[in-house]
Amino acid sequence: MKRIMIAELSSYLNQEVVVSGWVHRLRKLGKIAFIILRDKSGLVQCVIDTKTIDIKDLKLEAVIKIKGKVKLAQGKSESLEIQVISIDMLSPAHEDLPIEINKENMDISLDVMLNNRALSLRNPKLGAVLKVKAVLAQAFSDFLIKNDFTQIFTPKIVAQGTEGGSNLFELNYFETKAYLAQSPQFYKQIMVGAGFERVFEIGHVYRAESHDTKRHLNEYVSLDVEFGFIQDEYEIMELENRLLDFMMKEVESKCSRELELLGAQLPKVPSEIPKMKLSEAISILNQKYNLNDLQTDLSPKGEKLISEYIKGEYNSDFVFITHYPQSKRPMYTMPYGEGETRSFDLLFRGLEITTGGQRIHDYTQLLENIAKRGLSKEQFKDYLYIFKYGMPPHGGFAIGLERITSMLLGFDNVRYASAFPRDKMRITP
Amino acid sequence: MKRIMIAELSSYLNQEVVVSGWVHRLRKLGKIAFIILRDKSGLVQCVIDTKTIDIKDLKLEAVIKIKGKVKLAQGKSESLEIQVISIDMLSPAHEDLPIEINKENMDISLDVMLNNRALSLRNPKLGAVLKVKAVLAQAFSDFLIKNDFTQIFTPKIVAQGTEGGSNLFELNYFETKAYLAQSPQFYKQIMVGAGFERVFEIGHVYRAESHDTKRHLNEYVSLDVEFGFIQDEYEIMELENRLLDFMMKEVESKCSRELELLGAQLPKVPSEIPKMKLSEAISILNQKYNLNDLQTDLSPKGEKLISEYIKGEYNSDFVFITHYPQSKRPMYTMPYGEGETRSFDLLFRGLEITTGGQRIHDYTQLLENIAKRGLSKEQFKDYLYIFKYGMPPHGGFAIGLERITSMLLGFDNVRYASAFPRDKMRITP
Known part of the structure; x- marks a missing residue:
C-alpha cells in the first residue's frame, strides 16, 4: 500500500491507509498507547492496542510506518486519528533526545538550539x-x-x-x-x-x-x-x-x-x-x-x-x-x-x-x-x-x-x- | 513613448515605436546608413537617412534609443525594418571592439573569449x-x-x-x-x-x-x-x-x-x-x-x-x-x-x-x-x-x-x- 501524507487523511475516513513519519509523542496508558506521528505535512494521533502490538522498545523520534484505519477521534468531531493495525520500524532512535522537540515552544537557548540544529x-x-x-x-x-x-x-x-x-x-x-x-x-x-x-x-x-x-x-x-x-x-x-x-x-x-x-x-x-x-x-x-x-x-x-x-x-x-x-x-x-x-x-x-x-x-x-x-x-x-x-x-x-x-x-x-x-x-x- | 522589444515589432507594422539596444552592425552607403540594433530579444535592421540624422560619431556597441516606423524590409517580405526618425545616445562606446562579437561565429580562442567574457x-x-x-x-x-x-x-x-x-x-x-x-x-x-x-x-x-x-x-x-x-x-x-x-x-x-x-x-x-x-x-x-x-x-x-x-x-x-x-x-x-x-x-x-x-x-x-x-x-x-x-x-x-x-x-x-x-x-x- 502506498504511503499517504498526514495532511491527506481527511480523504480516507474509515479506510485503511499507510502513513510514515517520526514518533513525535508517545504515551502508554495500560493496554492502550497513543503515538503522535509527525510527517512533513502535519501530526496525527495513532491509537495502539498494546496487547497485540509491542511498542516497548519504541523511542521518541524513531521513524516508523503505520498501517491503520482512519477514524474520527472520540469526543472531538473535527480531528482524525488512526487505529493502528501494524507498525514497521524504518529506523530506530538510538539515544534519548537531548532537547524536547515535541514541545510547542522549546525552552532552550539559541546556542543549544543551533548546536542541535x-x-x-x-x-x-x-x-x-x-x-x-x-x-x-x-x-x-x-x-x-x-x-x-x-x-x-x-x-x-x-x-x-x-x-x-x-x-x-x-x-x-x-x-x-x-x-x-x-x-x-x-x-x-x-x-x-x-x-x-x-x-x-x-x-x-x-x-x-x-x-x-x-x-x-x-x-x-x-x-x-x-x-x-x-x-x-x-x-x-x-x-x-x-x-x-x-x-x-x-x-x-x-x-x-x-x-x-x-x-x-x-x-x-x-x-x-x-x-x-x-x-x-x-x-x-x-x-x-x-x-x-x-x-x-x-x-x-x-x-x-x-x-x-x-x-x-x-x-x-x-x-x-x-x-x-x-x-x-x-x-x-x-x-x-x-x-x-x-x-x-x-x-x-x-x-x-x-x-x-x-x-x-x-x-x-x-x-x-x-x-x-x-x-x-x-x-x-x-x-x-x-x-x-x-x-x-x-x-x-x-x-x-x-x-x-x-x-x-x-x-x-x-x-x-x-x-x-x-x-x-x-x-x- | 514606451520602449518595446525587438521581438514584439511584428505587432507594430506601420506604426511608430521606440526600441533600445546595442549597435550590433553599422554600414554607411552614401546618404543611407544601416544599423543592426540588438536587444535581449533579437536583432532588427534600422535604416537611417544621414542627411537628417548625424551618425558619424556612432561606434559599434554604443547603446542607443531609436524612434522610428516599422516597415516591411524592401525585397524581403518576411522581415521587418525600422525607418529611423530619431536616435538618442544612451551610452557611447569609448573604444573600438577588441573582438568581433557581431560575427555569427567568432573566430577566437577560448582564452580570448573568456578574457573578454x-x-x-x-x-x-x-x-x-x-x-x-x-x-x-x-x-x-x-x-x-x-x-x-x-x-x-x-x-x-x-x-x-x-x-x-x-x-x-x-x-x-x-x-x-x-x-x-x-x-x-x-x-x-x-x-x-x-x-x-x-x-x-x-x-x-x-x-x-x-x-x-x-x-x-x-x-x-x-x-x-x-x-x-x-x-x-x-x-x-x-x-x-x-x-x-x-x-x-x-x-x-x-x-x-x-x-x-x-x-x-x-x-x-x-x-x-x-x-x-x-x-x-x-x-x-x-x-x-x-x-x-x-x-x-x-x-x-x-x-x-x-x-x-x-x-x-x-x-x-x-x-x-x-x-x-x-x-x-x-x-x-x-x-x-x-x-x-x-x-x-x-x-x-x-x-x-x-x-x-x-x-x-x-x-x-x-x-x-x-x-x-x-x-x-x-x-x-x-x-x-x-x-x-x-x-x-x-x-x-x-x-x-x-x-x-x-x-x-x-x-x-x-x-x-x-x-x-x-x-x-x-x-x-
Whole structure:
C-alpha cells in the first residue's frame, strides 16, 4: 500500500491507509498507547492496542510506518486519528533526545538550539521558518521570470572585493590568494551590460564582519536584482514594490499552516510604499523623537523609530528611505545633485532589508567618481571593462533572504532563518 | 513613448515605436546608413537617412534609443525594418571592439573569449547558452516544487570536507581554518532527517582539483536532490528520469530561439532510461570495443563508447550505469550484496552528468562502514548526529548544471556554460 501524507487523511475516513513519519509523542496508558506521528505535512494521533502490538522498545523520534484505519477521534468531531493495525520500524532512535522537540515552544537557548540544529528543526515551528524562506525565494524567482528577467550564476571566488578590500574572507586558491564575494554587485551589472538586460541571482554572499549581532550573518543568501534601460531609481522601487506584494501573496497562499503555527501576521504591501528622503527622516527623528546624533545615516534605533512613525502616519510596514548622501554610498552609485545619490534603503518593520539604487553607467563619470574617492582604476579593471563598450542606464537592489524571513515571522534574530548559520563563533554543524 | 522589444515589432507594422539596444552592425552607403540594433530579444535592421540624422560619431556597441516606423524590409517580405526618425545616445562606446562579437561565429580562442567574457557574451550565440542554463535551473526547481520538495540553502563554509579531506579550498575564517563545501551532500541528508523529507538545492560547490580538463570547473553549480521514505535506488532513478523529461520539455518550449541559433538538437528522454550494471558495461566494452583496462569504473573513453552502444541498441542519449563497487563510492553509500552498492551514474551523450544513489540510513551500519574504511567517526560527528534519532531510508543525486547545459548545446567545454568560469589559471574577470 502506498504511503499517504498526514495532511491527506481527511480523504480516507474509515479506510485503511499507510502513513510514515517520526514518533513525535508517545504515551502508554495500560493496554492502550497513543503515538503522535509527525510527517512533513502535519501530526496525527495513532491509537495502539498494546496487547497485540509491542511498542516497548519504541523511542521518541524513531521513524516508523503505520498501517491503520482512519477514524474520527472520540469526543472531538473535527480531528482524525488512526487505529493502528501494524507498525514497521524504518529506523530506530538510538539515544534519548537531548532537547524536547515535541514541545510547542522549546525552552532552550539559541546556542543549544543551533548546536542541535538538525534535531531542533524537527520542531514544527522551527522547521516552518525555513519552509516560508523557501517560498519567499521561489516567489522572488517566479515574479522576476514572469517579468522577463534571466537567472544568473556569478562566481563567489573573486580576485578582489566589490567595495575595495574590507570584510573579505581570504582563500588559498592554488598558487595565489582569492576572496569570497561580498556581493554579486559588479557581476550582476556586468551581466546587464553583457546583453542580458534584466537579471537576478539567488546566491550566498560573504561578509567577514567580526561583530556579532542579531541582524548579521557571515554567510547569507542575497536575492539580487539588476536591470537596464531604466529612467531613474523610482522605476527600481516600483519594481521592488510589486515584487514584495507578489512575495507576500505567495506566502499567504502557500504557507497558511506555517503562518498559523508561528502566529505570524503578514504585512499588507501598499500599492505605493511610502518614500521619504533620508534628510527628512533625520529631521523627523530629531524633532519628534529627540534623536540628535544622526547626520548621514539611520542608526538601528533610528530605523525602528522612523518605521513606527511611518506605520502611524501611513499604516505601512514598509518605507523607502531615499537620497542617501554620496559619502555613505559606494563609488558606483548614481549621484543626485551636489551631495546626494539616487539610492535607497527599504525598511521593513524597523529593519533594513534592502539597499538599492541607480548606478553610474557612463564610463567617464565612473572614472571620475573612482578618482574622486581616491580609489585606483586599476583595481576595478575587470569591472570597468564593460563600461567602455556601451552600458545602458541601470540599477537594482538586493534583499537579504534571512532578514526578510525572520522579520516577517517575528523572530528577532536572523539565525532562526538560516538552516546552519555561520558567525564568528560558529562553523558547525 | 514606451520602449518595446525587438521581438514584439511584428505587432507594430506601420506604426511608430521606440526600441533600445546595442549597435550590433553599422554600414554607411552614401546618404543611407544601416544599423543592426540588438536587444535581449533579437536583432532588427534600422535604416537611417544621414542627411537628417548625424551618425558619424556612432561606434559599434554604443547603446542607443531609436524612434522610428516599422516597415516591411524592401525585397524581403518576411522581415521587418525600422525607418529611423530619431536616435538618442544612451551610452557611447569609448573604444573600438577588441573582438568581433557581431560575427555569427567568432573566430577566437577560448582564452580570448573568456578574457573578454563581458563582451563576448553579447554575441547572440554565446549569450544563448546562459539563457538555456537559466531555463534548466528553473525547470529543475519548478518540477521539484510540484513534487512536494522544499528548496534549501546550506552552508558553503564548512569545518571539514564531505569525503574526508582532499580537493578542499582552505579559508581563513577569523581565528580558525575553514573550507569551501565540495558538495551539500551531508547537509541535504541532514535536512531530510530534520523533517523536510524531500529537499533540493541549487548552489555553488567547490573542488580544488588542480587538473585542467574540458569537463571540470573549480566552482560550479550543483543541482542537488535528496528525499526520504524511498524503497530503493530505482525510485531515485525514476524521479530523475521524469525530472529530465520535464527539463528538456521546458527548454524546448521556452528556448526555441536559442536552440535555433545554436543549431542544438534536444534529446528525447525515454519514458524509461536504459539501465546497465557497471560490470555489464565493462564486459561489453571489453568484448565489443576491446577496451581491456577497465576494472571498477568507466574511463572517459569508456563513457563515450558505452553511450554509443546504448544509442545504437536503445536509441537513447541517456543511460544509468548502476551497481558501482563499494571501493569506488563514498562511505555513506548503501551497499548491495558483497561488493556492490545501490548507486548509479547517469551518462548523457557520453559524459557523466549525475552521480546518485541510496544512502545508508541506519546509524549502526553507518558506524560500521566508517570503521571499515579506516575513517574516524569523530570526523563525521556533526553528520552522524541526526542518524542517532531516526532517519528515514533516503537517497538522491546531483546534476552538474554546466555539464548538462554544455552537453545539451553541443559544446565540448563546460566553460561555455559558465558566465565567469573558475579554474586553476583563472579567477578573473
